[in-house]
Amino acid sequence: xxASNSQKTSSRASEFGNGILDELPLQxxxxxxxxxxxxxxxxxxxxxxxxxxxxxxxxxxxxQIVFAQMVGAAAPFAVLTGSVAAINLRHLxxxxxxxxxxxxxxISWRIVLGYLLTDEAWAISMRRxxxxxxxxxxxxxxxxxxxxxxxxWQVSTLAGVLLGATIPEELQxxxxxxxxxxxxxxxxxxxxxxxxxxxxAGLAALLLQDLPFNLWLIASALIGIGVGMGAGQFDKPxxxx
Amino acid sequence: xxWAAIFLSGLAxxxxxxxxxxxLAGWQMPPVWRxxxxxxxxxxxxxxxxxxxxxxxxxxxxxxxxxxxxxxLAAAIxxxxxxxxxxxLSGLGFIWLLGLL
Numbered sequence: 582x583x584a585s586n587s588q589k590t591s592s593r594a595s596e597f598g599n600g601i602l603d604e605l606p607l608q609x610x611x612x613x614x615x616x617x618x619x620x621x622x623x624x625x626x627x628x629x630x631x632x633x634x635x636x637x638x639x640x641x642x643x644x645q646i647v648f649a650q651m652v653g654a655a656a657p658f659a660v661l662t663g664s665v666a667a668i669n670l671r672h673l674x675x676x677x678x679x680x681x682x683x684x685x686x687x688i689s690w691r692i693v694l695g696y697l698l699t700d701e702a703w704a705i706s707m708r709r710x711x712x713x714x715x716x717x718x719x720x721x722x723x724x725x726x727x728x729x730x731x732x733x734w735q736v737s738t739l740a741g742v743l744l745g746a747t748i749p750e751e752l753q754x755x756x757x758x759x760x761x762x763x764x765x766x767x768x769x770x771x772x773x774x775x776x777x778x779x780x781x782a783g784l785a786a787l788l789l790q791d792l793p794f795n796l797w798l799i800a801s802a803l804i805g806i807g808v809g810m811g812a813g814q815f816d817k818p819x820x821x822x
Numbered sequence: 823x824x825w826a827a828i829f830l831s832g833l834a835x836x837x838x839x840x841x842x843x844x845x846l847a848g849w850q851m852p853p854v855w856r857x858x859x860x861x862x863x864x865x866x867x868x869x870x871x872x873x874x875x876x877x878x879x880x881x882x883x884x885x886x887x888x889x890x891x892x893x894x895l896a897a898a899i900x901x902x903x904x905x906x907x908x909x910x911l912s913g914l915g916f917i918w919l920l921g922l923l
Contacts, residue, residue: 606906631824638832643870648831658827665831669838671866676842677851678859684847691847695840704863753917756889757910759874760896762867764909767900775864782865783872787882790873798869805865806858813857 591716600706600725607701610761611642611730612737613754618645619741620748625653629742636738640731641699642758644668647795664795671802675703682710683720690720697727704765778809892916 615636622632627649635645644665651661675698683694706723741748748754770776782805789797851859875893876882884890896913903909 606910609907609910627824631828634825634828635832638828639835640832641835644831644835648827652824658823661827662830662834665827666834666838669835671862672835672838673842674859674862674866676839677846677855678862680843680846680849681851683843688844691843692840695843696836698839698843700867704867707863751921753889753914753921756874756878756892756917757914759871759889759893760910760913761906762871763893763896763913764900764906766864766867766871767897767909768904770864775861778861779864779868783868786869786872787876790877798866801869802862802865805868806861809861809865810857813860 591714591718593718593721596716596718596721597725599709600722600727601729603705603709603722604702604726604729607705607761607764608729608733610757610764611701611733612740613752613757614642614761615734615737616741616744616748617755617757618642618649619738619743620745621646622649622738623742623745625649627652632742633735633738636734639665640696640734641665641669641672642734643798660794667794667796668798670799672698674802675700679703679707679710679723682715683723685717686720694720694723694727697724697731699727699730701761701765702726702730772813774809774812777812778805781805781808888917888920892920 618636619632622635622645623629627635632649635648639645639648647664647668648661651664656664676695679698683691686694702723705726709722710719766779770779782801785801785804786797789800791797792800871893875889876884876887878887878889892913895916896909899905899912900909
């Protein structure tokens with residue numbers, strides 16, 4: 582291992598600190614989302630303890646909202662858990678994409694980083710892994726990003742439970758969620774194939790809303806990936822020239 | 823029953839996050855997978871964004887929907903500045919300002 586090399590490009594502390602700093606701006610979107618979930622969970626009939634337990638155990642914003650909606654609609658157990666699992670299937674893709682950078686880690690690290698692997702932490706750390714020089718301690722970046730989001734999510738859920746209905750609906754706090762993703766994805770859409778992938782996935786998501794078990798999300802993502810790969814085939818000769 | 827669902831959903835979600843990190847660690851990814859994974863962020867995030875902007879109440883709303891112009895403004899700001907803070911504040915600011923009028 583070149584870890585003790587004198588040409589060390591980054592330290593654990595600097596990676597961890599950069600992970601926190603890179604993740605912090607996104608909390609402007611995460612905090613309102615946590616508030617919204619806290620409020621929606623209580624409104625659906627969950628107890629305050631169940632709402633906080635969901636944020637701690639499930640730790641996945643979109644799927645927690647779906648969980649609350651399903652409880653509110655008195656959905657059967659299989660539909661409830663199946664819907665949550667379908668919404669979270671995308672994490673398989675996240676893991677496949679990021680494992681390349683984490684393969685040297687012991688299992689304890691994989692458990693911790695797996696638990697902390699959310700949309701926003703993954704997106705921010707993938708950007709660092711792909712665009713900056715590799716380092717044997719760069720997993721600390723994902724740890725910093727993941728812990729930052731985790732703390733913000735727990736605190737904002739609790740705040741939502743405590744403040745509850747005192748937050749006016751007109752604030753449209755739920756809109757912070759798509760805005761966060763717009764901030765992450767729009768600057769990254771550069772090639773024609775990437776733009777086509779995003780457009781087709783978005784269109785599919787509108788058309789497939791009625792698929793059972795909330796399978797629309799993973800189905801739309803797969804359609805976007807397929808279109809992107811197809812378009813990339815045609816893009817390539819031109820891009821090389 | 824709720825508690826069982828919380829624990830089961832949590833376990834399923836954890837396994838989907840953890841298993842690729844664990845089972846695939848020794849796996850050399852074929853190039854076609856690499857190409858596919860390149861499109862994962864754009865596809866998933868777009869699939870979350872589109873219904874949240876265009877179907878705020880569960881069905882398609884192309885008019886009388888403040889989220890649509892707010893999202894377009896936010897996307898333009900994101901493209902121009904690349905700043906997460908500016909994007910979030912412009913989108914939320916737009917919807918609050920026009921919501922109050």
